[in-house]
Amino acid sequence: MTGRVVGYVPGAFDLFHIGHLNILRRAAEGCDYLIAGVVTDEVLLEAKGKRPTMPLSERMELVGSIACVDEVVVDVSSDKFVMWRRLGFDVLFKGDDWRGTPKGDRLERDLGAVGVRVVYFPYTAHTSSTALQALIAGRRDG
Template sequence: MKQRIGYAAGAFDLFHVGHLNLLRHARMQCDFLIAGVVADELLVEAKGRPPVIPLAERLEIVRSIEYVDEAIAEVLPSKVETWQSHPFDVFFKGDDWRGTPKGQRLEQDFAAVGVDVVYFPYTMHTSSTALRRTLELLNSEHHEKSTRHSLP
């Protein structure tokens, strides 16, 4: 019987329980799970800002998760191009993509090459964006306090 290979892509920046949930659920639906950790340059292109954690460290973190069989740097702009270099049977994504133009394009592109797209519930209470905002807020408060204390 053919092994079912899955692929879960993400920034995996400021790794949190939502990332863990995605990888855990993905691994339950395949025999071998590849995690694609999106390169810094692609994140800047897509989100307009660099990740907090550099690619090499994000790869090391994701590679050490027990649900992940292989972690690769996702350096190609197209998921189908990534599939061509690392073939897989099913692509896993958070359901915040379901029904969006990006999600629909992903489904069409993968349907053309016989790859299923499976969505998992997005972890609403935790996100890297929320963590980043909190860090920025804490940093600005710290900067403001240190500036006040250093005034003559």
């Protein structure tokens, strides 16, 4: 289809929560075809210093079952330019916790050089996988 806008939203999607659903829904509104990239355990360990709670296969199955997601892929790199070369998306969606940071500035510069727009959505600060993990850990000890 000519003129089709392909969107890409990468994430760990660990302990799937309302913030994940919100970014997927909003991303789908901003493109014609939405690809969700679920990062590998290794990429998550490199980026956040921890492994996910859920296995990659389960995270992919969960994200792939969301109606607004057209395709789910394994995201193999912290460098989203690597994924752009593989997928050729037109717009990348991220939480606004990246905006104005060195990694966000690099993302915008690298992808902007090939015509990809970076769109930020509000980060759901009150609900995150990290907060859920801490809550679960606290309950286990209690």
